[in-house]
Amino acid sequence: xxxxxxxxxxxxxxxxxxxxxxxxxxxxxxxxxxxxxxxxxxxxxxxxxxxxxxxxxxxxxxxxxxxxxxxxxxxxxxxxxxxxxxxxxxxxxxxxxxxxxxxxxxxxxxxxxxxxxxxxxxxxxxxxxxxxxxxxxxxxxxxxxxxxxxxxxxxxxxxxxxxxxxxxxxxxxxxxxxxxxxxxx
Amino acid sequence: xxxxxxxxxxxxxxxxxxxxxxxxxxxxxxxxxxxxxxxxxxxxxxxxxxxxxxxxxxxxxxxxxxxxxxxxxxxxxxxxxxxxxxxxxxxxxxxxxxxxxxxxxxxxxxxxxxxxxxxxxxxxxxxxxxxxxxxxxxxxxxxxxxxxxxxxxxxxxxxxxxxxxxxxxxxxx
Numbered sequence: 001x002x003x004x005x006x007x008x009x010x011x012x013x014x015x016x017x018x019x020x021x022x023x024x025x026x027x028x029x030x031x032x033x034x035x036x037x038x039x040x041x042x043x044x045x046x047x048x049x050x051x052x053x054x055x056x057x058x059x060x061x062x063x064x065x066x067x068x069x070x071x072x073x074x075x076x077x078x079x080x081x082x083x084x085x086x087x088x089x090x091x092x093x094x095x096x097x098x099x100x101x102x103x104x105x106x107x108x109x110x111x112x113x114x115x116x117x118x119x120x121x122x123x124x125x126x127x128x129x130x131x132x133x134x135x136x137x138x139x140x141x142x143x144x145x146x147x148x149x150x151x152x153x154x155x156x157x158x159x160x161x162x163x164x165x166x167x168x169x170x171x172x173x174x175x176x177x178x179x180x181x182x183x184x185x
Numbered sequence: 186x187x188x189x190x191x192x193x194x195x196x197x198x199x200x201x202x203x204x205x206x207x208x209x210x211x212x213x214x215x216x217x218x219x220x221x222x223x224x225x226x227x228x229x230x231x232x233x234x235x236x237x238x239x240x241x242x243x244x245x246x247x248x249x250x251x252x253x254x255x256x257x258x259x260x261x262x263x264x265x266x267x268x269x270x271x272x273x274x275x276x277x278x279x280x281x282x283x284x285x286x287x288x289x290x291x292x293x294x295x296x297x298x299x300x301x302x303x304x305x306x307x308x309x310x311x312x313x314x315x316x317x318x319x320x321x322x323x324x325x326x327x328x329x330x331x332x333x334x335x336x337x338x339x340x341x342x343x344x345x346x347x348x349x350x351x352x353x354x355x356x357x358x
Binding site: 068069070071141142145146147148149150151163 | 237238240241243244245248274275276277327328329330331332335
């Protein structure tokens with residue numbers, strides 16, 4: 001029981017069920033477990049964008065939900081909203097829109113965002129109200145707990161939890177190091 | 186990285202204690218005999234990050250509930266601090282005040298940091314007999330997460346409750 005080597009390894013690994021940007025065979029995969037209402041995740045949002053710009057096709061970015069519901073009353077619904085947008089093929093637009101409007105996440109706002117993104121609002125509203133996507137959000141949360149997520153945001157680089165700082169410079173350093181470790185294999 | 190070596194007290198009977206959770210209520214470890222218990226020692230209330238260790242465990246109560254496990258948070262803070270902290274973070278599990286004599290329980294679990302006057306960030310998982318089955322001391326600045334706890338609970342027979350007739354009442358939502 002003392003062996004705990006997989007403690008900080010992403011479980012399950014990235015698969016087709018995930019929301020991903022960038023090529024599936026990119027040498028680098030960055031996974032974020034995030035909470036749409038968490039201010040730290042809001043701060044990480046442009047940093048991830050920066051890393052994507054810098055690394056281009058070398059990086060695949062994956063977002064998994066980790067809403068801290070007791071701390072952030074809107075986090076769960078915001079996560080479900082992004083999943084509802086995904087059901088209409090527009091996950092990343094909603095993901096970005098929410099992070100860019102983090103302080104206004106009531107249901108009214110979420111529905112307004114769906115409308116601004118040109119989604120089928122009726123369907124979006126229905127799915128949000130009936131919590132159609134809640135199980136998906138919980139599944140992400142559980143996978144995060146299993147993977148050793150200990151707060152938000154938590155990043156994994158090529159499946160290994162990134163415990164260091166995640167300011168732009170530190171995250172880029174960690175990604176570059178993982179890239180060179182990968183090529184040495 | 187949560188590299189694990191055997192933590193304190195594994196295989197031994199967990200020392201019993203009675204501590205205040207609120208100004209007029211106290212809790213004894215022995216009350217929970219028959220169920221797994223998670224003891225989460227942490228340095229202090231009010232750590233300045235969101236998604237801190239206690240907030241994380243608060244979100245995991247459903248997962249712990251599947252093993253019928255009781256979670257107890259313990260720090261050297263007094264009951265009034267615990268009360269305010271607990272209300273602020275909407276914690277749905279008790280925080281115990283290891284306040285007088287200060288750190289006495291932490292000392293008995295070998296997780297007191299005399300220089301800081303706080304406990305380590307330490308986890309203990311006890312089986313229904315009160316035997317420590319797993320323990321772990323995290324670097325004090327690193328939130329150990331909850332995966333180690335879940336693995337320890339899993340290793341205790343008879344395993345998680347399946348959804349169905351014996352599902353715990355009281356699942357929030």
